[in-house]
Structures are given as C-alpha cells and as structure tokens.
Amino acid sequence: MYQDVLIPTDGSDGTRQSITHGLTIADRFDATIHALSIVPEGPLGTLQSDAATPAAHRAVDRIEAEASRGGAEAVTAVEQGVPHEEILEYADDHDIDMIIMGTQGRTGLDRLLVGSVTERVVRMADVPVVTVRLTDEIQIDDADDAERIARATLTADVEELEADDITLLEKPHRISAVWTVSLETDSETVQVHVDALSGEARVER
Structure with missing residues (x-):
C-alpha cells in the first residue's frame, strides 16, 4: 500500500514524533523512507543564517541513520525554495504514497512557520498526510548537560576509560530532539546520541 514515505524535516524538536511514526x-x-529538508528562499530566506544548509543536511542525515539502524532503505534530499511547494513537488516527482509531518517547530516564529507549512501541505497534497505533535517536553535543553551525559555514557561503555581521556571534538547540536555529541579517546572517535526527552544515551561507532 505504501512503498514510498516522505518525512519533511527542519531538524526541530517537533519532527521527533513524525520521524518515529514514519519509521514505524x-x-x-x-x-x-524519503527524508527531505528545505532551505527557504524568497520571503522566508531572510530568516535563515549561513548555518541553514548544514543544519538541513544534518536533519536528513539523522533520519537516514535512524532508518539504517532499523534496516529500512532511506533516500535523502536538501532543496531550496518555498517549503510547502518543494515538499509537494518532491512528492509528485518521486511518487510518494504518504507524507508524515510534525505540527510544531522549535519555539516562537519557528513554531508558526512549521505549523503554516504543514497546514498548506495538508490542504494541497494529493496523497495522505499524517500530522504528528511532539507531546513530550524537552528535558535536556542545554549543550553542557548533553556533553556531561555523553561523557558518562562513554566512560561506562569503555572499560578503564577515564573522563580526562575524552576530548570534545565540536559543540553538541540538537536535531529532532536528539543531541549529537562527538567525542574522541586515544583509541577511537565516536558520536554519542542523547535523547533530549528522556536523557537516555547511545554510543555510535
């Protein structure tokens, strides 16, 4: 019935549940799974920073990693344009059977923009659109807290590893309610994913 499922993402916490539903x-x-992120142009483009494109790639890469972990095939794309128009065009071009979207963004203006995009897609799409709200509250909202949890998780995961032997490679960033913390030891480089909702962490090698 559903052979191609599209998950548009901006990497905000509100996309967490839509990713979970899409993978299920x-x-x-x-x-x-088709993971799509849009870097807005036109009137919305003035709201974007130079970090918008890298953030968009991180957002779709996050979905691809989750899909691969579950054994699902994933396709990623980052486009530029008017978000709802690009989503609808992608759906048409790739014979998408279902679109799964979050209904809220990060906070404030982001929340309004994401809600507005979802509303337009629901009204204009020719395929079923599933909308999902983020129902849980963010518990880990500080990068320092995410780093602390990641370090403790890695120390517990590697026998005889001391906290002083771990180096932070870059500032932790949060995509779809999951912190990614890049750490390095004398023997390896890893990413620790910290769930911002539950505080649970997982080491990825």
Whole structure:
C-alpha cells in the first residue's frame, strides 16, 4: 500500500514524533523512507543564517541513520525554495504514497512557520498526510548537560576509560530532539546520541 514515505524535516524538536511514526510505517509496509529538508528562499530566506544548509543536511542525515539502524532503505534530499511547494513537488516527482509531518517547530516564529507549512501541505497534497505533535517536553535543553551525559555514557561503555581521556571534538547540536555529541579517546572517535526527552544515551561507532 505504501512503498514510498516522505518525512519533511527542519531538524526541530517537533519532527521527533513524525520521524518515529514514519519509521514505524516504513517497517510495517517495507517502504522506502524519503527524508527531505528545505532551505527557504524568497520571503522566508531572510530568516535563515549561513548555518541553514548544514543544519538541513544534518536533519536528513539523522533520519537516514535512524532508518539504517532499523534496516529500512532511506533516500535523502536538501532543496531550496518555498517549503510547502518543494515538499509537494518532491512528492509528485518521486511518487510518494504518504507524507508524515510534525505540527510544531522549535519555539516562537519557528513554531508558526512549521505549523503554516504543514497546514498548506495538508490542504494541497494529493496523497495522505499524517500530522504528528511532539507531546513530550524537552528535558535536556542545554549543550553542557548533553556533553556531561555523553561523557558518562562513554566512560561506562569503555572499560578503564577515564573522563580526562575524552576530548570534545565540536559543540553538541540538537536535531529532532536528539543531541549529537562527538567525542574522541586515544583509541577511537565516536558520536554519542542523547535523547533530549528522556536523557537516555547511545554510543555510535
């Protein structure tokens, strides 16, 4: 029934639940996940910074990693343009069977923009659109807290590893309610993913 499922993402916390739902549906129907992020142009482009494009790539890479972990096939794309128009065009061009979207962004203006994009897609799409709200509150909202949890997790994961032997490679960043903390030891470089909702952490090698 559903062979290609599209998950538009801006990397905000509000996309967390839509990713979870999308991966569940993909698993149920053995569907391909399409992760799409839009860097706005035109009137919305003035709201973007130079970090917008790298952030968009991190957002789709996050979905690809989650899909791969669950054994699902994933396709990623980053486009520029008017968000709802690009989402609808992508859906048409790639024969998408279902679109799964979050209904809220980070805070304030982001929240309004994401809600507005979702509303337009719901009204104009030719395929089913599933909308999902982020129902849980963010518990880990500080990069220092995420780093602390990541260091403790890695220390517990590696026998005889001391906290002083761990180097932070870059400032932690949060994508779709998950902190990514890049750490280095004498023997390896890892990423620790810290769930901003629960505080649970997982080491990725």
